[in-house]
Amino acid sequence: MSNGNEGRNLHFIEEIVEEDIRTGKHGGRILTRFPPEPNGYLHIGHAKSICLNFGLAKKYNGKCNLRFDDTNPVTEDVEYVDSIKEDIRWLGFDWEDREFFASDYFQQLFDWAILLIKKGVAYVDDCSADEVSASRGTPTRPGKESPFRNRSVEENLDLFIRMSKGEFPDGTKVLRAKIDMASPNMHMRDPVMYRIKHAHHHRTGDKWCIYPMYDYAHGQCDFIENITHSVCTLEFEVHKPLYDWFLDNIIDDPGVNKSRTRQYEFARLNLNYTVMSKRMLLKLVKENYVNGWDDPRMPTISGLRRRGYTSGSIRDFADRVGVAKRENIIDIGLLEFCIREDLNKKAQRLMAVINPLKVVIENYPEGVTEELEAVNNPEDESMGTRKVPFSRVIYIEKDDFMEEPPKKFFRLSPGSEVRLRYAYFMKCTDVVKNGAGEITELRCTYDPESKGGKSPDGRKVKSTIHWVSAEHAIEAEVRLYDRLFVKENPYEAEEGKTFVDNLNPDSLKTVTGYIEPFAKGSKPLDKFQFERIGYFCLDPDSSGNKLIFNRTVTLKDSWAKITSKEC
């Protein structure tokens, strides 16, 4: 199921790779890279990129490097480096010993900058950030050349070296590539290569006070690592001429140039009912709209993991959404489909009641407990069976009873008979209410002949409901998660409002659930199907005497569909 797309049509990057292999462009060698910036946690969009890059390597007998794009020390942190590594590993990919950092190459990048200065294609500019920005022009108007553009090579060399030695404060000078201030491509208008930042870097410490910009670093890092296919998202499309320009000016070996790394762009993943921008996710975390990066409502990989998603389901998802250049918004329902499909085959079944209604079975003897046999997973016989205790007082789901049932309601109602899963047929004889007229309890009778749920005389019931023995059930906290935003496109907000105003106030509901004793001893992230309700996993916050379950996703519910259609 997961990332095996054999027999399927190739996407455009696979086509390029196969063509390159066919023509022997890189001697048949394939080396991709995943280049995250360690300034936030990875999200499902990154998962698409990870699956693409590592997947390409796997499929074509190549390798994929992990390279942290750590060229901006003020936003980056080791916390993020660690989480990123954990997430990639959890997704099932291995970069072996090829763990790199752009900062590993700072010296080489610096030396190449010197080379470009000597070639007369890079210069030190004393203009302020505002001045540089003002003289850059606009997409429709050409920019103006900096007054410092024509400094001598000697002066540029001297200034740049002094920049690197810390002689100038932040923001007073930059190194720029001398390209074309009138280029229709904004990125070619003398882009900044280095800026001064007297900041502590998580790896190089205080060794440097000048840091390369993305554009100057990325292509050269790819080149140093001998990457064959540098795959990135669409917004970098306009950077490609610059990517090539730097390499053209640094490498003048025609033999090397022939098989040089090339950049290819694909459309990033977008999901409805959530946001995917690291900046916005950071805001949700920092301003406590959610409980951290791994909040189960977050589209982060760590959030999805804690929500109960399996890595296989995410790989399957990445496979299903495809790779193309067209902007896309994937329905979150597809992600839900993927996890249901995976968990249906794997998850241990359990009976749990999350909205309890007490039922007394009047003709069942008091003080008696029976152990009834239940199937652990009807999709996988090898998972065996378990015993579930049954007694006179049980809980059933409030939703499974209606005093005045509509026509299509098959569950319990006064006088009707249902099957208690793996137990007995049961009939409701009386409804007990409190002063406010709310139903507080049901009085029922069972048919002792129907033990195990088999009809004694061949009579049928329209429905089977789940239950839990009141005396034996474990109380647990159950966290019912729903989509994070109420709007398909969270950014669509009225005047003066922002995406946080579209947060779903009901994205988390916490209830007390009653779960069959089997749940005891489960470990964090263990996955279950609470029969007829949904898939759940044990939250890592659980302790020995307090179990917490996260709802991963509900089961498909055709009754809910009927009711929602009628109102």
Place this chain on the structure above:
RNA sequence: UGCCUCGUGGUGUAAUUGGCAACACGUCUGACUCUGGAUCAGAAGAGUUCAGGUUCGAGCCCUGACGAGGCAGCCA
């Protein structure tokens, strides 16, 4: 009024490189079922943004419109 990229069922992705559009999700039927789950069978839904052109034949090629996204960080 610049440059780049992209327009195929509701959503995504295909179409052997010119032979009357396929797959998945979703939707809707029905069958089966000790989960209104799962499974199985079936159906509806696009004539490919539009207009011209080339061709026996165009989603694929050409021209021109229109629409969407990206680009004006010393972010990546």
